[in-house]
Amino acid sequence: MPTQTSTITPPDERTHAAALERLDGLAKPLGSLGRLEQVGAWLAACQGVCPPDPIERVRAVVLAGDHGVTDSGVSAYPKDVTAAMVHAFVAGVAGVSVLARQHGATVRVLDIGVDADLSSAPGDVTAHKLTRSSGPIDVTDAISRDLAERAIAVGAEIADAEVDAGAQLLVLGDMGIGNTTPSAALIASSLGLEADAVIGRGTGIDDAARARKLDVLARALARVCDEDRRVADPVARLAALGSADLAAGAGFLVQAARRGVPVLLDGVIACAEALVAADLAPGAQAWFVAGHRSPEPAQAHALAALGLEPILDLGMRLGEGSGAMAAVPLVRSAALLMREMALLADLVAP
Ligand SMILES: O=C(O)c1ccc[n+]([C@@H]2O[C@H](COP(=O)([O-])O)[C@@H](O)[C@H]2O)c1
Numbered sequence: 001m002p003t004q005t006s007t008i009t010p011p012d013e014r015t016h017a018a019a020l021e022r023l024d025g026l027a028k029p030l031g032s033l034g035r036l037e038q039v040g041a042w043l044a045a046c047q048g049v050c051p052p053d054p055i056e057r058v059r060a061v062v063l064a065g066d067h068g069v070t071d072s073g074v075s076a077y078p079k080d081v082t083a084a085m086v087h088a089f090v091a092g093v094a095g096v097s098v099l100a101r102q103h104g105a106t107v108r109v110l111d112i113g114v115d116a117d118l119s120s121a122p123g124d125v126t127a128h129k130l131t132r133s134s135g136p137i138d139v140t141d142a143i144s145r146d147l148a149e150r151a152i153a154v155g156a157e158i159a160d161a162e163v164d165a166g167a168q169l170l171v172l173g174d175m176g177i178g179n180t181t182p183s184a185a186l187i188a189s190s191l192g193l194e195a196d197a198v199i200g201r202g203t204g205i206d207d208a209a210r211a212r213k214l215d216v217l218a219r220a221l222a223r224v225c226d227e228d229r230r231v232a233d234p235v236a237r238l239a240a241l242g243s244a245d246l247a248a249g250a251g252f253l254v255q256a257a258r259r260g261v262p263v264l265l266d267g268v269i270a271c272a273e274a275l276v277a278a279d280l281a282p283g284a285q286a287w288f289v290a291g292h293r294s295p296e297p298a299q300a301h302a303l304a305a306l307g308l309e310p311i312l313d314l315g316m317r318l319g320e321g322s323g324a325m326a327a328v329p330l331v332r333s334a335a336l337l338m339r340e341m342a343l344l345a346d347l348v349a350p
């Protein structure tokens with residue numbers, strides 16, 4: 001029985017049209033606020049109100065997990081860093097923690113599939129733990145179909161909690177050494193691409209590690225993809241080539257869209273999750289904006305397929321939701337400009 005797919009109610013089209021009209025009437029040359037105008041109109045449509053409310057409550061969730069492919073030497077760092085970084089998020093000293101503090105956002109880190117016992121971590125870090133590492137996708141499925149379905153449901157529960165806590169804007173972050181490999185595999189198998197079109201240098205791998213990663217990716221895609229290099233069913237894709245944390249991310253994004261709360265996407269991991277989310281729930285992508293461009297080639301493919309253009313292009317490749325968090329002030333500016341700028345007609349006598 002496939003996981004239920006459903007179409008998503010889109011952001012309000014009439015509010016979007018009203019927002020574009022308001023933007024054209026502001027005290028500025030037509031179109032002169034560039035991307036901020038599109039972001040402002042999108043926010044208005046998501047909220048169903050023009051001008052949009054100021055964005056006061058931004059909530060980030062970091063989903064952590066380990067990946068069997070790390071045993072093949074596909075990352076520049078050892079997998080113990082995943083668990084170590086979970087402690088850093090809890091202590092508020094990770095990169096995204098600093099940015100979130102600066103921008104008044106919350107960060108919740110959750111161990112979905114870390115290969116360590118984090119049960120002594122404070123708070124509810126392990127409340128949604130599903131596995132200790134997902135499988136090496138070049139030789140076996142990452143997780144069972146049953147676990148993929150449970151992870152999607154867990155991700156939805158996590159999104160519900162953030163929305164119920166009052167989130168006006170969500171950020172989805174990731175932490176997992178090796179996770180650019182399953183992310184690239186998900187994007188390739190969603191779009192029918194070959195390994196060499198999606199491979200990137202992740203944490204900064206050298207040429208030898210890149211050759212190993214290319215081999216892992218090619219064997220993973222050959223193992224599960226049909227002649228089109230695709231896997232049609234999104235749940236099967238998450239189980240075969242993803243992981244528990246990536247499936248939870250896809251479930252999170254579907255539920256955010258279902259609840260009508262906009263999401264700022266981060267780098268290649270969130271974009272892989274978004275691509276699958278759009279297959280699980282067609283139209284979900286209308287609730288997403290890309291916070292930043294990652295150097296990972298797979299992200300560019302995912303963004304093009306989703307019809308998204310990143311707000312920032314700073315060469316960031318940290319993950320954690322950091323690139324999305326860096327874009328938060330601009331999203332806030334887009335709302336305030338629409339609220340507080342004068343109308344040209346009120347300044348210029350007829
Ligand atoms: O967000 C991105 O586009 C991104 C690009 C490269 C690396 N990362 C982060 O680095 C880790 C994955 O890189 P790797 O090389 O171990 O696959 C993981 O913790 C990600 O958060 C993230």
Ligand SMILES: Cc1cc2nc[nH]c2cc1C
Nearest residue numbers: 077081085175318319320
């Ligand atoms: C130190 C470190 C921090 C990270 N944060 C997200 N991915 C990461 C990868 C490494 C290696």
